[in-house]
Amino acid sequence: MWAIRRTSTKSLNFRGSGLNIAAFRACAGLGPVSNHEEDESSVSELHSFTANGWMTSKTYNGTLPIPKWFSAGRRCLSSETGTKNDGEENDELEDGFSELETPDASETIVGDDGDGASDSSSDSTSDSESDLSNLDTSSVETLETELLGKDATKKKFEPSPLFKVVMEESGPSISGALDKYAEGKELSRAEAYQVLLNLRRRKLFVKALQLSEWLEKKENFDFSERDYASRVDLIAKVRGLQKAENYINEIPKSFREEVVYRTLLANFVSGSLVNKAEHLFNKMKDLGFPITVFTCNQMLLLYKRSDKRKIADILLMMEKENLKPSLFTYQVLIDTKGQSHDIQGMEQIVETMKAEGIEPNVRVQAVLARHYATAGLKEKAEAVLKEMEGTDLKSIRYICPTLLPIYATLGNAEEVERIWKINEAKPRQSDFFAAIDAFGKLKNIEQAEAIFDKMTKTYKKLTTRHYTIMLRVYAENKMLGKGKELLKRMGDSGCIIGPMAWDALVKLYVDAGEVEKADSVLQKAVQQNQQLRPLFSSYMTILDQYSRRGDVHNAEKIFQRLRQAGYIARAKPFHALLQTYINAKVPAYGIRERMKADNLFPNKGLLTQLALVDAFRKTSVSELLD
Numbered sequence: 001m002w003a004i005r006r007t008s009t010k011s012l013n014f015r016g017s018g019l020n021i022a023a024f025r026a027c028a029g030l031g032p033v034s035n036h037e038e039d040e041s042s043v044s045e046l047h048s049f050t051a052n053g054w055m056t057s058k059t060y061n062g063t064l065p066i067p068k069w070f071s072a073g074r075r076c077l078s079s080e081t082g083t084k085n086d087g088e089e090n091d092e093l094e095d096g097f098s099e100l101e102t103p104d105a106s107e108t109i110v111g112d113d114g115d116g117a118s119d120s121s122s123d124s125t126s127d128s129e130s131d132l133s134n135l136d137t138s139s140v141e142t143l144e145t146e147l148l149g150k151d152a153t154k155k156k157f158e159p160s161p162l163f164k165v166v167m168e169e170s171g172p173s174i175s176g177a178l179d180k181y182a183e184g185k186e187l188s189r190a191e192a193y194q195v196l197l198n199l200r201r202r203k204l205f206v207k208a209l210q211l212s213e214w215l216e217k218k219e220n221f222d223f224s225e226r227d228y229a230s231r232v233d234l235i236a237k238v239r240g241l242q243k244a245e246n247y248i249n250e251i252p253k254s255f256r257e258e259v260v261y262r263t264l265l266a267n268f269v270s271g272s273l274v275n276k277a278e279h280l281f282n283k284m285k286d287l288g289f290p291i292t293v294f295t296c297n298q299m300l301l302l303y304k305r306s307d308k309r310k311i312a313d314i315l316l317m318m319e320k321e322n323l324k325p326s327l328f329t330y331q332v333l334i335d336t337k338g339q340s341h342d343i344q345g346m347e348q349i350v351e352t353m354k355a356e357g358i359e360p361n362v363r364v365q366a367v368l369a370r371h372y373a374t375a376g377l378k379e380k381a382e383a384v385l386k387e388m389e390g391t392d393l394k395s396i397r398y399i400c401p402t403l404l405p406i407y408a409t410l411g412n413a414e415e416v417e418r419i420w421k422i423n424e425a426k427p428r429q430s431d432f433f434a435a436i437d438a439f440g441k442l443k444n445i446e447q448a449e450a451i452f453d454k455m456t457k458t459y460k461k462l463t464t465r466h467y468t469i470m471l472r473v474y475a476e477n478k479m480l481g482k483g484k485e486l487l488k489r490m491g492d493s494g495c496i497i498g499p500m501a502w503d504a505l506v507k508l509y510v511d512a513g514e515v516e517k518a519d520s521v522l523q524k525a526v527q528q529n530q531q532l533r534p535l536f537s538s539y540m541t542i543l544d545q546y547s548r549r550g551d552v553h554n555a556e557k558i559f560q561r562l563r564q565a566g567y568i569a570r571a572k573p574f575h576a577l578l579q580t581y582i583n584a585k586v587p588a589y590g591i592r593e594r595m596k597a598d599n600l601f602p603n604k605g606l607l608t609q610l611a612l613v614d615a616f617r618k619t620s621v622s623e624l625l626d
Contacts, residue, residue, distance in 0.1 A: 006060070013214065093274050115191055132569070160195065163194075165181045171365055178214050196230065200556045205237045209231070209234040215227075215240075225257045230258075232244050233263050238266040241267055241268065241271060261280060262281070262294060262298070272302070273566075277298075296318050296323060299312050325353075327358055341375060394422055397422065404434040408437070431453070436448045448473050461493070464500070464501060471490075476509075478511040480511075502536045503538045519554070539562045543559065550583035550584035550585070555577055559576075575605060578612075586616055
């Protein structure tokens, strides 16, 4: 359980929402608010609270029945920076977000709001882990709503003259074409917002940023808080988080409001930059901004990935601020519980949500179905999927890409075939991706290749994402030869070979038993394009193999490269590294100090491994016997 500290849960209810924190924590698998009882003998550094705010990496005496901060006026989050100094962290931010949105004017991406038949110039490879997560995608869409307003995101998009001008301009800058278009015309704010929204949805962030900058220069176009917040988001995606952080200082003080800062916070969360996110959260409190559900949801999402123990802290904060959980709050918690493989707890959260009058939407249903499928609960998963479909799937084709991979996980080839046939005549980009992935999971490589070929004929120029989806199929099915051929074809087409392609290639070599080759390929890829950061999974795939061999030298090398890439303060790499020492039957001197430097608190699994490696330490007796 993710116990945090001792406290009474009496009267900890969400006022106005009827949600009991103790019950909520129990069904979420967070356990009672308590100290790490199983860790007390070995670990003295645990999270605790003070009346002035949050405190980490300090000894907890276990004497407070209720956290003092609960009635205190100031609240903040903090994580120690470990061994990094400020300069190093800023350097990390320069390219820390580059693997998410890398400008490339030569690429092509297809709009997914229509039939998918038209191509458009793109400026992003969008190689990111978040592309693979439906939950995180919904967070991005929530940010769009926050920035552009609910009305703008609900309206059906119809290409306007302004949109056509932006899309047809292929040069490095669109300002000249926009100046020409605006001569003698009064620009509609509503039209500009719709164009910006649809550029975002197509991941054309460079063009969206250029349009935003051009609009700000127009005398009759007064920028609002949300306009500046949108600019912060676009700068983060195109030029990096450090530039976005610096830009906030250029915004007029009267417009430097909470929505601007929480937009930067959402981008820190997307980049899994825990220290930066917590520091910004603290700053927002110091500036006197109110805590909002959106901000809390972002912190929940961050801690779902990085430190689940802190989820309870955010829930307590929401209770203190009398914030009613939103649908997304429940979605994060349901997904967190599903990841812990406690289906009963996941279902209890759903019941709690329904009791509050909030019905699961398609995304929540998809999360449930996915976890049911992973747990092998086929009947429950299929029941949710059928509920999602309703009576006429053709009228809601947009959910097909969600259904396909889940049916594939269930091994239901008939349902995958049925759903693909509904979209086969006029598939959208997301339909192609989901179908290739689904047939790959079913090991129907021939059908996956046929769909890929159809996709290559549908679009004029394929992007990195198009190739990578097929490359992953080859990787998952250990088809090294075909993977190499596709990669060569990808390079010949002019596509950037980015982090997701690297990840698939690493898996291809590892599954073929060529771990050193996978290591070498990843290292060369980083050297060739130092602005792109490999995925966390790429390093872990190699580290796990060295761990199995007990190859301490190479495992330590990969571990250090993980740190250099900015992936620190995670338990998983330390688990793999400790297992390497265990398999090699040698002591891991200084490992506790290294964890402390990274502000990492050992969980039960790490403590068990630490005890095992301690057994290999030399003693005076063992030295005599040697």
